[in-house]
Amino acid sequence: MTSIRLTKEFRFEMAHALWNYDGLCRNLHGHSYILRVTVKGMPNADANHPKCGMVMDFGELKAIVKDEILDRLDHAILVSDRAPVNDIANLSQMAERLIVVDYQPTCENMLVDFAQRIAARLPERVMLHSLRLNETATSYAEWFAEDNG
Numbered sequence: 105m106t107s108i109r110l111t112k113e114f115r116f117e118m119a120h121a122l123w124n125y126d127g128l129c130r131n132l133h134g135h136s137y138i139l140r141v142t143v144k145g146m147p148n149a150d151a152n153h154p155k156c157g158m159v160m161d162f163g164e165l166k167a168i169v170k171d172e173i174l175d176r177l178d179h180a181i182l183v184s185d186r187a188p189v190n191d192i193a194n195l196s197q198m199a200e201r202l203i204v205v206d207y208q209p210t211c212e213n214m215l216v217d218f219a220q221r222i223a224a225r226l227p228e229r230v231m232l233h234s235l236r237l238n239e240t241a242t243s244y245a246e247w248f249a250e251d252n253g
């Protein structure tokens with residue numbers, strides 16, 4: 105049996121601010137994030153199964169990422185609970201999707217959060233191999249299961 109890595113790419117638009125940061129990113133600003141999710145497993149070998157030849161259906165992976173990440177974060181504002189969250193919440197309709205997290209919303213911390221959420225939803229015998237999150241065209245962070253075993 106051969107182990108195969110499967111990757112799907114997702115895109116979402118999100119605003120954030122780095123609380124107490126010593127540079128421009130302390131201001132609310134937005135990014136067009138690109139998230140690449142790679143899973144690993146053996147393709148289904150049952151010739152009678154509709155998913156024969158698949159590690160997992162790309163559609164199933166898409167549904168997980170949509171549920172756990174895109175539906176929450178696309179066009180959202182992500183801020184740390186250490187920031188003045190109530191002031192932002194008072195922006196009323198401009199902050200309908202205000203997501204408050206217990207971490208500084210860097211791409212590194214977002215990946216830790218994403219890895220936990222995605223791994224918990226994968227089918228049996230499919231492992232989360234890695235994640236890559238581009239915050240800008242020139243900046244990205246990566247999470248690898250092998251680094252975090």
Ligand SMILES: Nc1nc2c(c(=O)[nH]1)N=C([C@H](O)[C@H](O)COP(=O)(O)OP(=O)(O)OP(=O)(O)O)CN2
Binds near residue numbers: 209210240
């Ligand atoms: N290690 C990290 N550093 C920074 C993060 C982060 O998530 N992890 N985030 C930011 C800002 O939010 C923003 O993404 C700025 O990134 P940067 O690459 O500095 O963006 P620029 O537009 O200045 O990049 P250039 O392409 O070089 O113009 C800051 N740091």
Ligand SMILES: [Zn+2]
Binds near residue numbers: 120129134135239
């Ligand atoms: Zn940023």
